[in-house]
Amino acid sequence: MQKKMLAGAAVLGFSLLFVGGQVQAQGAAKPQVVAVKLSEWTMGMMDMKVKGPVQFDIVNEGKYPHVFTLEGKIGDQSIAVSSILLKANEKTSLTLSLPAGTYTVYCPLPGHADKGMKGTLTVQ
Ligand SMILES: [Cu+2]
Incomplete structure (x- = not known):
């Protein structure tokens, strides 16, 4: 089991509780x-709509290292949350409680998003 931690997580202007590598609102x-x-x-997920807190179960099924990053705006604030860097066959999970809106998910490693590693998550 991959040790759980957040790397490069930047959460601004939004109250989140970090618990053991997970980001979760209290009482969620x-x-x-x-x-x-x-x-x-590919991000290997559908462009999808969710409601309430979301638990991303992330696995790297590829050959190269990848990262899962979610980015969006909450009010005027830009937020971005990233998983750890996952090598082939590694996995992690990330739980987020996000306000309604549209968020971009992508792999931030150079060139990966341009090659197709990006998608959209809509929170209703
Ligand atoms: Cu990647």
């Missing part, structure tokens, strides 16, 4: 699980 409902299967060159 049971999260909806979204499977994310990273590989060359």
Whole structure:
């Protein structure tokens, strides 16, 4: 099991509680699980709509290292949350409680998003 930690997480202007590598709002409902299967060159998840807290179960099914980053705006504030760097076959999970809005998910490693590792998550 990959040790759980957040690398390069930047959360601004938004109250989140970091618990053991997970980002979760206090008193949150049971999260909806979204499977994310990273590989060359896809985020391995549908452009989808969710409601309430989301648990991203992220696995790297590719050959190269990948990272899961979610980016968006909450009010005027830009937020970005990233998973650890996942090598082939490594996995992690990330639970986020996000206000309604549209968020971009992508792999921030150079060139990966341009090759197709990006998608959209809509929170209703
Ligand atoms: Cu990547």
